[in-house]
Amino acid sequence: MKNFLLLVALFVFSLLPVSTEATASDFFDHHPLKQGMVVLLDVPQNDVDAVVAYCQNNEVVLYVQTHDAAQLKAIQTAADKAGLLGQRIFADTAKLSEIQIVDNLADLILVAPSAEQLVNDEELLRVLHPQATAYIGSRKLTKQKPAGVEDWTHPYHGPDNNPQTKDQLARGKLRTQFIGYPKFSPMPEQSVIGGGRIYKAMGHIAHKANQFEWLNTLVCINAYNGTILWRRPLPKGFMIHRNTMIATDDALLLGDDKSCKIIDGETGKTRDELVIPKEISDGPVWKWMAYRDGILYGLVGNVEIKVDTQKAARRGIGHWPWDMWQGHDYKDPKTAFGYGRTLVAYNLKTKKEFGSTEMKNSSMPARCA
Numbered sequence: 001m002k003n004f005l006l007l008v009a010l011f012v013f014s015l016l017p018v019s020t021e022a023t024a025s026d027f028f029d030h031h032p033l034k035q036g037m038v039v040l041l042d043v044p045q046n047d048v049d050a051v052v053a054y055c056q057n058n059e060v061v062l063y064v065q066t067h068d069a070a071q072l073k074a075i076q077t078a079a080d081k082a083g084l085l086g087q088r089i090f091a092d093t094a095k096l097s098e099i100q101i102v103d104n105l106a107d108l109i110l111v112a113p114s115a116e117q118l119v120n121d122e123e124l125l126r127v128l129h130p131q132a133t134a135y136i137g138s139r140k141l142t143k144q145k146p147a148g149v150e151d152w153t154h155p156y157h158g159p160d161n162n163p164q165t166k167d168q169l170a171r172g173k174l175r176t177q178f179i180g181y182p183k184f185s186p187m188p189e190q191s192v193i194g195g196g197r198i199y200k201a202m203g204h205i206a207h208k209a210n211q212f213e214w215l216n217t218l219v220c221i222n223a224y225n226g227t228i229l230w231r232r233p234l235p236k237g238f239m240i241h242r243n244t245m246i247a248t249d250d251a252l253l254l255g256d257d258k259s260c261k262i263i264d265g266e267t268g269k270t271r272d273e274l275v276i277p278k279e280i281s282d283g284p285v286w287k288w289m290a291y292r293d294g295i296l297y298g299l300v301g302n303v304e305i306k307v308d309t310q311k312a313a314r315r316g317i318g319h320w321p322w323d324m325w326q327g328h329d330y331k332d333p334k335t336a337f338g339y340g341r342t343l344v345a346y347n348l349k350t351k352k353e354f355g356s357t358e359m360k361n362s363s364m365p366a367r368c369a
Contacts, residue, residue, distance in 0.1 A: 028054045030135075035058065036107030039108070040065070041066075041109070041118075043064065043071055051064065052078050052082045052089070055089055064090070066091070066093055067115075072091055072092070097120070099123055101127045104128070105129060107222070109128060109133075111124075111137070128143040129225065131143065131145060149168075150167040151193050151249075152165065178226040180226025184208060184211050185200070186203050186211045186216075187207075189203060190241070193223055194249060195248065200218070203216070204216055204310060207312055220265065238256050239337050244256070244288065245289075249265075251263060251271065255286025256285075281301060281341070284300070285300060285303060302334055302340070303335070
């Protein structure tokens with residue numbers, strides 16, 4: 001009888017109303033983001049300490065918008081005490097139906113229960129960048145890539161080296177989307193864009209001290225808000241001023257003097273490498289690359305002159321000298337940049353060599369820029 005009464009009591013208790021509103025800590029735990037731009041609309045249960053802790057434990061930039069002046073003051077006070085206000089935590093008070101953020105900027109939007117009925121999906125999608133997500137209670141809203149957007153996959157736009165984009169949205173009145181790092185770059189420098197990521201390779205010459213830390217560095221940047229997603233060193237001595245960078249939706253193809261590396265776009269780790277067999281070429285160096293319809297084409301060949309990393313902390317504004325580097329002298333194509341005798345093609349789905357040919361009848365090695 002006692003057991004029966006206990007069961008009845010438990011059943012009745014389970015029917016009683018229970019608060020289901022998550023704390024801010026629960027909010028962040030269920031929707032983690034280690035880096036990027038996060039928008040928080042209202043703070044669940046006014047747990048401002050959890051907001052600060054979230055930024056301290058991650059590398060995000062957090063924008064909090066609330067319609068409660070007392071909540072705003074509490075957030076600003078806590079963030080200022082932690083040294084994050086105006087650095088990685090920004091807060092404002094405004095009606096939540098209009099988010100005070102430009103279009104296509106946020107990696108993640110978290111809508112507190114108190115704000116769910118105050119903002120519509122159209123406004124959330126405006127602020128999200130393509131493929132980013134908003135969470136409204138238990139509902140998930142993801143922005144799709146709009147029609148007409150085109151990536152800049154090769155140094156000169158596409159495999160045909162024609163720097164004419166077919167993008168239908170980058171037109172009309174343009175404005176600054178973000179100002180990010182690195183603000184200064186060594187030279188030479190090459191950039192390609194794919195899958196919402198900018199891949200920037202920075203070379204071996206720095207004319208100012210503020211460029212030293214970026215010498216021989218590959219960096220991946222969120223193309224919508226400037227967040228640096230990862231960085232990795234480039235091999236010293238290899239001249240990057242050539243067409244051996246190609247961006248895809250989820251990876252970067254990067255050719256150097258050892259191999260063509262397939263680098264994961266999300267993590268920056270090398271997934272695979274394409275190494276030129278010794279029996280088909282007079283060297284392992286990738287001179288030129290193009291990618292189309294799943295096939296990677298490359299000009300490969302002999303070992304080249306190594307370039308020296310140069311640091312010159314010049315004073316003053318401007319003064320960017322340009323000298324011809326050793327290796328750009330075409331008198332000796334056996335060691336100059338960009339010359340090769342062998343064309344290769346790889347099917348990237350199978351990672352196997354699709355074919356190769358050697359230009360034996362050519363009186364001068366081919367050079368592709």
